Amino acid sequence: MIETRQLGKRFYDKKRGEIRAVDGVTFRCEPGRIYGLLGANGAGKTTTLRMLATILEPTEGSATVAGFDVATQAEQVRRNVGFLSTATALYGRLTAEEIVRYFGRLHGMDDATISKREDVIFARLEMNEFRDRRCDKLSTGMKQKVSIARTLIHDPSVMIFDEPTLGLDVMAARTIIGFIRECRDQGKTVVFSTHVMSEVEKLCDTIGIIDKGRLLVEGSLEELRSRYRQTDLEEIFVQVVEP
Amino acid sequence: MSLRNIGIVYRKELMDSLRDRRTLISMVVVPILIMPLLTVGMDVLMSDVIGKAKQQIPKVMVLGGGDSPQIMTELHALKDIEIVPARSDYANEISDKQIRAAVEIPPGFDAAVQSGQQVTIKIDDYEGDLSSGLAADTLRKALRDYRDATVSRRLESRGLPDTLITPFDIKDQNVAPPEKVTGAEIGGIVPYIVILLCLTGAMYPAIDLTAGEKERGTMETILSSPVSRLHLVLGKFLMVLTASLATAALAVTSMGVSFGIGRGMLMSMASGGDSSAMQLTITLKSVLAVFGMVVPLAVLFSAALLAIALHAKSYKEAQSYISPLIPIIIVPAIVSMLPGVELNAHLALIPVLNTSLISKEIITGTYHWKFIGLIFASSCAYAGIALGIAVKLFQREDVLFRT
Numbered sequence: 219m220i221e222t223r224q225l226g227k228r229f230y231d232k233k234r235g236e237i238r239a240v241d242g243v244t245f246r247c248e249p250g251r252i253y254g255l256l257g258a259n260g261a262g263k264t265t266t267l268r269m270l271a272t273i274l275e276p277t278e279g280s281a282t283v284a285g286f287d288v289a290t291q292a293e294q295v296r297r298n299v300g301f302l303s304t305a306t307a308l309y310g311r312l313t314a315e316e317i318v319r320y321f322g323r324l325h326g327m328d329d330a331t332i333s334k335r336e337d338v339i340f341a342r343l344e345m346n347e348f349r350d351r352r353c354d355k356l357s358t359g360m361k362q363k364v365s366i367a368r369t370l371i372h373d374p375s376v377m378i379f380d381e382p383t384l385g386l387d388v389m390a391a392r393t394i395i396g397f398i399r400e401c402r403d404q405g406k407t408v409v410f411s412t413h414v415m416s417e418v419e420k421l422c423d424t425i426g427i428i429d430k431g432r433l434l435v436e437g438s439l440e441e442l443r444s445r446y447r448q449t450d451l452e453e454i455f456v457q458v459v460e461p
Numbered sequence: 462m463s464l465r466n467i468g469i470v471y472r473k474e475l476m477d478s479l480r481d482r483r484t485l486i487s488m489v490v491v492p493i494l495i496m497p498l499l500t501v502g503m504d505v506l507m508s509d510v511i512g513k514a515k516q517q518i519p520k521v522m523v524l525g526g527g528d529s530p531q532i533m534t535e536l537h538a539l540k541d542i543e544i545v546p547a548r549s550d551y552a553n554e555i556s557d558k559q560i561r562a563a564v565e566i567p568p569g570f571d572a573a574v575q576s577g578q579q580v581t582i583k584i585d586d587y588e589g590d591l592s593s594g595l596a597a598d599t600l601r602k603a604l605r606d607y608r609d610a611t612v613s614r615r616l617e618s619r620g621l622p623d624t625l626i627t628p629f630d631i632k633d634q635n636v637a638p639p640e641k642v643t644g645a646e647i648g649g650i651v652p653y654i655v656i657l658l659c660l661t662g663a664m665y666p667a668i669d670l671t672a673g674e675k676e677r678g679t680m681e682t683i684l685s686s687p688v689s690r691l692h693l694v695l696g697k698f699l700m701v702l703t704a705s706l707a708t709a710a711l712a713v714t715s716m717g718v719s720f721g722i723g724r725g726m727l728m729s730m731a732s733g734g735d736s737s738a739m740q741l742t743i744t745l746k747s748v749l750a751v752f753g754m755v756v757p758l759a760v761l762f763s764a765a766l767l768a769i770a771l772h773a774k775s776y777k778e779a780q781s782y783i784s785p786l787i788p789i790i791i792v793p794a795i796v797s798m799l800p801g802v803e804l805n806a807h808l809a810l811i812p813v814l815n816t817s818l819i820s821k822e823i824i825t826g827t828y829h830w831k832f833i834g835l836i837f838a839s840s841c842a843y844a845g846i847a848l849g850i851a852v853k854l855f856q857r858e859d860v861l862f863r864t
Contacts, residue, residue, distance in 0.1 A: 229859075273684045274858055293687050301685035307678030311480040312473075323469045324686045368682075 219284065219407055220247040220270060220376060226278030226431075227265050239265040241431040242279065247409055247424065249375070252402050254422030255411040256455060262431040263411035264303070267380045270409065271301040284376050284407075297325060300369030303380035310354030314345060314364045317353065318371050325372035332371065339367045359390040366397050377401045379410045383417065395420065415451045425451075429459045466688050470696025471703075474670060478700060483665045488704045492658050492712035497719045499654065510591065519561035519596035520545045522554070526566035531574075535607050536564065541599045555587050561596035562586045564604075574611060652751060652820030653794040655712050656813060659759050660766075660790050662708025663701050664783060667766035670697045672779035680861065694855040698767055698848065705759040713752050717745075744826070751820045754833070757840035758816045764847035768854050774863055797821060809835045812843050 227240040240262045247253035255263045268274040270283055272292035281288045284298035308317055315336070322332035340346050343363045348356060353364060369377070379398060383391040398421055401408050412418060418425055419439060426436045435458050437445065446454045478484045521542045526533045537544060548554065551563040565583040567573075573580040582604055586597035613623060674680040683693060766783060773779035793814035796802055804818040815836040822829060854860050 268681075271685050273681060274862070293689060296685065296687040299685070303681070304678075307682060309473075309477055309679055310677065311477050316473075316476070320469070320473050321686055324466065324688045326687070 219249055220245075220253070220281070220409055222246075222266075222270070222279065222281040224279035225266065225269060225276055225281050227262075227269060227274060228277045238431050240269070240276075243428070243431075243433045244279075245424075245426050245433060245436060247407050249407045250402060250405045251423045252398065252408040252410055252421050254418045254425045255409065255428050256413065256415070256418050256425055256451075257411070257428035258413055258459070261428045263428055264380050265431075266428070267301075267303075267378050267409065267411055270295075271299055271378050272296055273301075297372065298375050300372075300374040300377045301380075302365055302369045302378070302382050304382065304384040304386075308353040308361055308364055308368070311352060313350050313352055314356070314360075314367070315340075315349045317364060318367045321368045322371040327372060335371055335373065336367075339370050343367060358386060359393060362386065362390050362393055366394075374406070376407045377409070379408070381412055382410070383412070383414065415455065419451055427455060427458045434458050463689075463692055466692040467696045467699065470688060470693055471699045474666075474697055474700035475703065478666050478669065478704065481665070481669060484669065484704060487665045488662050488708050489711060491661065492708045493715050495654065495658070496712055496715035499650070499719075501719050514591045514595055517592060518543050519592055519599070520559070521596055521600065522547050522551050522560050522563040524551060524563055524565045525568060526570065528569055529566055529571035531571045532566055532607065535603065536600075539599065539603050542596060551585065555585060555593065558587075558590070558592075561590075561593045562600060564600050577615075650798065651716060651824055652755075652817045653798060655709050655716075655751065655755055655820070656758065656794050656817060657787075657790065658712045659705050659709045659755055660762050660786065663705035663759065663763045663766050666704040667701045667763065668770045668773075668776055668779040668783065670700060671767060671771040672773040673776050675773075675861075676775045684861070690855045691852060694767070694852050698763055698851060701763040701767055702759055705763050706756065709752065709755050709759060713748050717748055747823050747826065750823045750828070754816050754820055754823070754837065754840075757837060757844045758813065760844035761812060761840065761847050764844060764851045768847065768851040771851070771854050771860055772863065793817060804829065804832050806832075806835070810839050812840060816840060 223244050225240060225243045226238065229237045229239055231237055243262070243266055245253065255266060257263045265274060269276050269288060270281055272288050272295050276289060283295045286294040286298065288295050309320075312320070318336055318339070319329075319332055322335070323329075327335070340349055343366060345360075345363050345367060348360055351360075353361060356364065377398070379394075382394045382398070386394065395417065398408060398410060402421075402423075410417075410421060422439065424436065424438055425442060427434050435442070435445075439451065442451070442454050443449055446457050448454045448457065478488075519542055521544055523533065523536055523544055524547050526536075545560060547563075551560065554560045555563060563585040565585065567580050567582070570580055570582070584597050584600050584604075587593040612626060616623060616625060674683070684690075688696075766786075769782050769786075770779040773782055790813055793811060794817045797814055797817035798821075802808075802818065804815075804822060808818060809815045809832050819829070819832055819836050822832075
């Protein structure tokens with residue numbers, strides 16, 4: 219489960235002074251559910267998710283992931299999280315298998331356990347054909363599969379996806395979307411950020427619209443449609459962000 | 462502190478770096494090639510150039526001397542020079558390398574010598590030009606022999622012995638052991654090269670493991686894993702240190718091979734089989750001692766390079782931050798090679814310069830244990846501070862995610 223309470227992050231910029239990238243964000247996501255953070259570029263989605271993945275430290279509020287506090291139990295949080303974004307690239311000079319094994323070891327797994335888990339994931343993602351190939355020789359779709367395998371090797375209970383389909387072609391994006399759905403079906407807690415409305419409509423059980431660091435509105439797609447008397451999510455988004 | 466995690470990061474970074482061509486070139490190819498090139502290569506090149514210059518018979522002009530047949534006969538009898546007709550623009554001819562030297566015989570030279578008057582012969586050459594210098598040497602030797610013969614004749618005619626003007630001989634005798642002679646010849650350049658390679662060997666891995674990771678987008682990937690930032694930076698640091706030490710070790714090994722085997726063989730070939738005259742001695746003990754002194758410096762370089770490169774967003778930006786380090790390192794290393802720069806307690810605290818100076822002494826076979834201890838301790842302290850800064854920087858979000 220993921221739970222945030224008045225989560226905030228302030229940065230200091232020499233030119234712009236203090237910036238509130240995330241301001242008092244509170245939400246909750248249960249296992250077997252997908253929570254979608256919908257927002258424009260610079261709305262605070264990535265900063266929020268980076269705090270949940272303990273890559274950044276919150277300056278205000280608190281958050282727990284899989285029962286661990288992101289500020290005080292960062293290592294335990296990371297052991298229970300799979301984090302995937304278009305910014306999480308792969309080591310080009312390592313093979314697909316080497317990367318997956320590297321992350322397995324960092325998660326404290328022994329080689330025998332990694333091998334068993336790897337066989338299952340590689341078969342499921344149809345990766346055996348290129349498991350010994352260096353990542354800089356792989357296609358975008360193959361790289362995405364390696365990234366997925368890397369996030370799944372330790373079988374995390376929480377998955378965090380930060381704009382995972384950004385810049386991908388249709389087929390690669392479909393692989394990711396299918397994978398996110400599978401995670402939910404396996405009972406994992408999933409948080410997902412995007413600015414693509416159709417992805418939110420397809421995937422999310424709960425939608426949170428975020429703008430200028432603040433979570434403005436939250437609810438299921440049906441709840442939002444009924445509250446704003448609109449069927450089109452894009453129209454709802456515009457009404458929320460520019461009332 | 463988890464040594465397991467540090468080891469996992471280190472092994473991965475090592476494997477990754479060994480597949481990087483730039484790292485391999487700076488870590489393996491450069492140190493292996495640079496020492497033979499600097500020692501054997503330069504020696505062979507020099508002996509080739511000198512040999513060719515010696516084989517050439519230089520053209521020389523004799524100016525004047527029409528009224529002095531004796532000196533002219535002496536000069537024309539020389540087999541190592543070719544006398545060409547005299548011209549008034551002899552200076553330009555020497556500058557243009559048409560002739561290599563000129564000798565100016567003053568009017569009435571023979572008569573003056575006969576009558577016991579003091580006269581002067583001038584030799585014109587082009588200073589700094591090897592062939593011109595050799596031609597001038599030939600003329601100088603011939604004229605000195607002619608002068609000595611004249612003196613002998615004068616003494617003989619008066620019934621006086623040669624010892625009248627040479628009452629005693631002077632003979633030089635070297636008491637310095639071979640390694641001291643070698644050290645004096647190459648003592649400055651060897652530590653300089655090793656220190657420089659220590660830096661360049663660490664440079665590319667340091668950039669690749671920090672700014673390179675940011676640029677490729679793998680920094681966020683690794684930060685999302687459970688490895689702590691302390692373990693991550695220590696694993697990366699060990700890899701950069703490995704590259705630095707491997708570069709230095711290969712340079713030292715290459716140096717030993719170059720001096721010990723390669724140089725002897727090549728010089729033997731160059732000198733027609735007599736290699737004993739060319740033998741140079743650097744003891745294994747001094748090589749190991751130099752390497753030992755370089756270790757804390759390698760730690761300092763590795764940590765400092767990691768800390769600097771981490772500030773950059775891209776490989777290119779990191780290179781622009783790190784490039785100014787090269788002259789900063791080169792200047793103290795060059796200062797250590799200057800004659801008269803001696804190690805003292807103050808200089809022993811200046812990083813790079815201290816290691817360079819003590820290495821120079823070690824190569825000459827001198828072990829000042831007080832300075833060795835002081836330099837090792839101060840270098841370790843600087844290295845510790847640099848590593849502490851690198852570890853701190855890895856905790857800072859504004860450095861890791863600078864936009």
